[in-house]
Amino acid sequence: MKLGKRLQTLHDVVTEDYQHIWDCCCDHGQLGAQFLHSSQAHIHFVDVVPALIAKVKLDLARFFPEAETRYSLYTQDVAKLPLAQYSGRQLVIIAGVGGDLTAELMTSLCYNLRDEVDFLLCPVHHHYTLRQTLQSLPLKLIHESLIEENRRIYEVLYLTSGKTGTTITPLGEAIWQQGTLSKHYLEKTLDHYARVAKGKPEAQAILSAYQHLTL
Structure with a gap:
């Protein structure tokens, strides 16, 4: 099964061995299916939409008739x-979902955590507000990067509720060290918040924060 560039990047970021991988709100289960093929983990496919599940x-x-004991489905x-x-x-x-919804989901999931869990996030937008929420949760950063697909640039955030990792920052750090891609992403982000700030004065502070970035 050939994945698109974004999903393949998400797959390749994961280098740890997991017993359980939860594929949530993802593109028709393609990423979870790839892990079913490439790992020994039990894969949990989750979506609120019955037709998708x-x-x-x-x-x-x-495609995986021999692996029916290695995955579970949840609506x-x-x-x-x-x-x-x-x-x-x-x-x-x-x-594949918005940053605002991702923030809501992460807040709920972290509130109920008992054991160490890792998270791999790739929101569609609202990265700044998502990062603000993540900073308030008991999480550390394992890896962050940018990925471009179909002229859209995404942030990839690999996080853990464990003790190893670095502090999550409001704007990110490693994502601004990817040369031309980082420059392009900053330009698009500045353009976006400049437009938003015209109608929402509160967005001016976010725009100012990005304007002070130096690559």
Whole structure:
């Protein structure tokens, strides 16, 4: 199964061995299916939309008939993942949804955490407000980077509730060390917040923060 550039990058960022990987809100289960192929983890596919989970179920039965004991399907709110029911290392992947929704989901998930869990995030937008929320949660940064696909640039955030890792920053650090891609991303971000600030004065502070970045 060939993944697009964004999903392949998310797959390749993960270098740890996990017993459980939760594929949440992701593109039709493609990323979870790739981990089903490349890892020994039990893959949990989760989405609140019944039709999407039904489609994933059909695809898995077709392409992975021998692996039916290695995955589970859930039609439910991602904010209520039953993480506490499982032991071993767990990774939760939330990609392809907005930063505001990602922030809500992360707040709920972290509130109920009992054991160490890692998270891989790739929101569509609202990265600044998402980072503000993440800073308030008991999380550390493992890795951050930019990925461009179909003329859109995404931030990739690999996080842990464990003790190893670095502090999550409001604007990011490593993402501004990717040469031309970082420069292009900063230009697009400045243009976006300049437009937003015209109608929402409160966005001026965000615009100012990005304006003070030096690459």
